[in-house]
Amino acid sequence: MKKLTTTLFALLLILGISSSNAAAADATELMKQSHLAYFYAGDDGLTDVNMTIVSKKGKERVREFTMIRLDIEEGGNQKYYTYFKKPSDVSRITFLVHKTSEGNDQRWIYIPSIDLVKPISADDKNSSFVGSDFSYEDISGRHWIEDNHTLKADETLDGKAVYVIESVPKEAYKGFARKLSYIDKETMLPLKEEYFSKKDKLVKKFTADKIEVVDGITTIIVRTMHNIKKGGHTTVTFDKISYNVGVKDDIFTERYLKNPPRKYIKK
Amino acid sequence: MNWFKKSHPIRIADNAMNAHLAGTYMNYLVFEGEEEGSMKSPELLNYMYAVQQELSKNETVGSTTGVTDIIKKIRYELYTADSSKMVIPDNQLEVAQLLFVFEMSGGDPDDLFEFVTPEYDKANLWVQLKNGDNLAVSAVVDRGNKFLSENPPPEGITVKWAGLPYINIEWQNQMVSGMQKSLASSFVVVFLMMVFLFRSFKWGFFSMLPLTITVMAIYAFIGYIGKPYDMPVAVLSSLTLGLSIDFAIHFIQRLRVIHKRTQNFDESFNEIFEGTGRAISRNVMVIAIGFLPMLFSTLVPYITVGAFFFAIMIVSGLVTMLLLPSITQMFKKSLFK
Structure with missing residues (x-):
C-alpha cells in the first residue's frame, strides 16, 4: 500500500501539477480568503441583527436578535450564541451553535416559557434559519472544502473588480447544484452570489447591499437573500457591531442559555 | 369518482x-x-x-x-x-x-x-x-x-x-336548484306557447301530457332506484321537454289539419296513424336504439344518458301514440266542434 502511494506521488511529481489544477487551487485559495474575510472577521464578533422577512405578497415579518460569535480556530470551529428579542412572544429564547469544520454541528435552544434547554437536529444545514430565506449555512458559512471551485472570470461589478468563482458541491447537495460568487478583489467579501438548481435555474440570489469599515474590518452591514424560486426576500441589517471584544468560551454553554451574559446582551 | x-x-x-x-x-x-x-x-x-x-x-x-x-x-x-x-x-x-x-x-x-x-x-x-x-x-x-x-x-x-x-x-346544489327552476319555467313557457299555437287552452293542455308524463316517469324511476339527482339527470329532463313536445305538436297539428279536411274522426285517425304515426314511431326507434351503444361505456354518466334517452324516447313515444289518441277520442266533441 505504501509502495503504491509512493508510486502515485512520484507519478504526480513527474507529470507536474497541470495548469487546470493550478487554477482550481487558486480558486480554492481565493474562496478560503473570502470565507475568512466574511465568516471569520476578527477573533470574535458581536452584533445586533434585524432580519426582515418579506413574503411574495409583500407581507413583512421581523426578527431581532443579538448574535455573539467566537472563532476557536481561524477557518475552523466556531461558536455562535443568539439571543432573540423580537417578535415579543419569543423574546428571551436563546440559541447556541457549535459549528465544526467536519460538519457535525450541534445546536441547542432554550425555551423560556417552559424553562427547557433542548438539543435540536443540525442535520439539514440547508434548512431555513428562523423561517427566513437564509439557511443556517448562509448565516454561518458552508466550508469551502465541501465544494470544487473554479475561477470563471475577472469582471467589474458596480465599479468594483471581482473574481467570479463557480462552486460545485463535491457531494450532491440540496442547497444548490452550482453557485457563482462575485468576490470583491480588494476586500475579498462576496458582493453577489447566485445559487442554481439541478436544472440550472437561478433559485436564490445573495446581494451585499451596504458595506462599511467597523473597527478596521470591512463588514457587510446590509445583505439580502432573494428567493427567486418562491418569491420574496429577507434583508439582514447589522447594528452595533464590535470585533475582538474578548468573548470567553464559557458563555457558549447551557448555563448561559438560561442566563444570558448581561455583559453583551442588553434587553 | x-x-x-x-x-x-x-x-x-x-x-x-x-x-x-x-x-x-x-x-x-x-x-x-x-x-x-x-x-x-x-x-x-x-x-x-x-x-x-x-x-x-x-x-x-x-x-x-x-x-x-x-x-x-x-x-x-x-x-x-x-x-x-x-x-x-x-x-x-x-x-x-x-x-x-x-x-x-x-x-x-x-x-x-x-x-x-x-x-x-x-x-x-x-x-x-x-x-x-x-x-x-x-x-x-x-x-x-x-x-x-x-x-x-x-x-x-x-x-x-x-x-x-x-x-x-355547493356547485351541485346551485346547479340542481338552477336546473329545477329553469325546468319549471320552461314548462310554463312551453305550455303558454302551445295554448297560443293551437289557439286553444284544451289542446295546449293535452299537448303537455307526453312530456309531463315522461318527466314524471323518469323522476319516479330515479327516486325508486335511489339514484342521486345529478347533472346528467338534470340535463336529461330538459331534453325530455324538447323531445316530447315535438311529438305532441307533430301529432296534434297533423290531426287538426286532417280533420279539417275529412270532418270525420275515424277517417282522420286512420290517416294520421298511416302517415304521422309511422314517422313518430320510426323517430322514436331510431333515436332510442341510436343511444344504446352508450350503455357499454365505462363512464357512468354516459350509461345514464344512454339508458335514459332510450327510456325517454320509448315512454314519450308510447304516450304520444296511445294516450293522445285515446284522450282526443274521449273529448272529441269539445275538441273538434
Whole structure:
C-alpha cells in the first residue's frame, strides 16, 4: 500500500501539477480568503441583527436578535450564541451553535416559557434559519472544502473588480447544484452570489447591499437573500457591531442559555 | 369518482387508496382571526381541536390535521416522547415559542405554513375524506356546521369551509336548484306557447301530457332506484321537454289539419296513424336504439344518458301514440266542434 502511494506521488511529481489544477487551487485559495474575510472577521464578533422577512405578497415579518460569535480556530470551529428579542412572544429564547469544520454541528435552544434547554437536529444545514430565506449555512458559512471551485472570470461589478468563482458541491447537495460568487478583489467579501438548481435555474440570489469599515474590518452591514424560486426576500441589517471584544468560551454553554451574559446582551 | 363504474380500475384504485390512507379528498376548514397572532391563542386551538374531534366521528373523515397537531407533536418531542404532554398548552407564550422552535429546528417553513399563515391570523384545518360523494361530503359539512352553530367559535374568529369536494357540493346544489327552476319555467313557457299555437287552452293542455308524463316517469324511476339527482339527470329532463313536445305538436297539428279536411274522426285517425304515426314511431326507434351503444361505456354518466334517452324516447313515444289518441277520442266533441 505504501509502495503504491509512493508510486502515485512520484507519478504526480513527474507529470507536474497541470495548469487546470493550478487554477482550481487558486480558486480554492481565493474562496478560503473570502470565507475568512466574511465568516471569520476578527477573533470574535458581536452584533445586533434585524432580519426582515418579506413574503411574495409583500407581507413583512421581523426578527431581532443579538448574535455573539467566537472563532476557536481561524477557518475552523466556531461558536455562535443568539439571543432573540423580537417578535415579543419569543423574546428571551436563546440559541447556541457549535459549528465544526467536519460538519457535525450541534445546536441547542432554550425555551423560556417552559424553562427547557433542548438539543435540536443540525442535520439539514440547508434548512431555513428562523423561517427566513437564509439557511443556517448562509448565516454561518458552508466550508469551502465541501465544494470544487473554479475561477470563471475577472469582471467589474458596480465599479468594483471581482473574481467570479463557480462552486460545485463535491457531494450532491440540496442547497444548490452550482453557485457563482462575485468576490470583491480588494476586500475579498462576496458582493453577489447566485445559487442554481439541478436544472440550472437561478433559485436564490445573495446581494451585499451596504458595506462599511467597523473597527478596521470591512463588514457587510446590509445583505439580502432573494428567493427567486418562491418569491420574496429577507434583508439582514447589522447594528452595533464590535470585533475582538474578548468573548470567553464559557458563555457558549447551557448555563448561559438560561442566563444570558448581561455583559453583551442588553434587553 | 362515481362517474366511473364500480368495476373500473380507477374506481377500484380509489377505493383501495381511501381504505388504506387517510383519504384522497381534501376538504379544508379555514379559521380566520381579526388580528395577527390570533391563531396562537390556546382558546382558539382548543376550539379547533374540538371541531376536529367532532368531525372525526363521521366515518367519511379519514383524518384531520391542523396547526394543533403540530403544536402537540412539538410538545411531545420536547418532553422526550411523553404522551401526557401531547396537549395544547394553556399559555399563549408557550404556543408561540413552541412554533418558533419548529421554525428553528430545520425543515421547510412552508410545511408549517400549509396549516397557518406566517402572520398567524388564519389557519387551515385539513379534513381528509375517504369518499368524494356529494351525500358523504354533505354529511361531513352538515356535521361541522351543526357543531359550529351550537358551539360558536371564540370572539372575532370566523370559520369557513373550502376545498374541492366542498366546492363540488355547493356547485351541485346551485346547479340542481338552477336546473329545477329553469325546468319549471320552461314548462310554463312551453305550455303558454302551445295554448297560443293551437289557439286553444284544451289542446295546449293535452299537448303537455307526453312530456309531463315522461318527466314524471323518469323522476319516479330515479327516486325508486335511489339514484342521486345529478347533472346528467338534470340535463336529461330538459331534453325530455324538447323531445316530447315535438311529438305532441307533430301529432296534434297533423290531426287538426286532417280533420279539417275529412270532418270525420275515424277517417282522420286512420290517416294520421298511416302517415304521422309511422314517422313518430320510426323517430322514436331510431333515436332510442341510436343511444344504446352508450350503455357499454365505462363512464357512468354516459350509461345514464344512454339508458335514459332510450327510456325517454320509448315512454314519450308510447304516450304520444296511445294516450293522445285515446284522450282526443274521449273529448272529441269539445275538441273538434
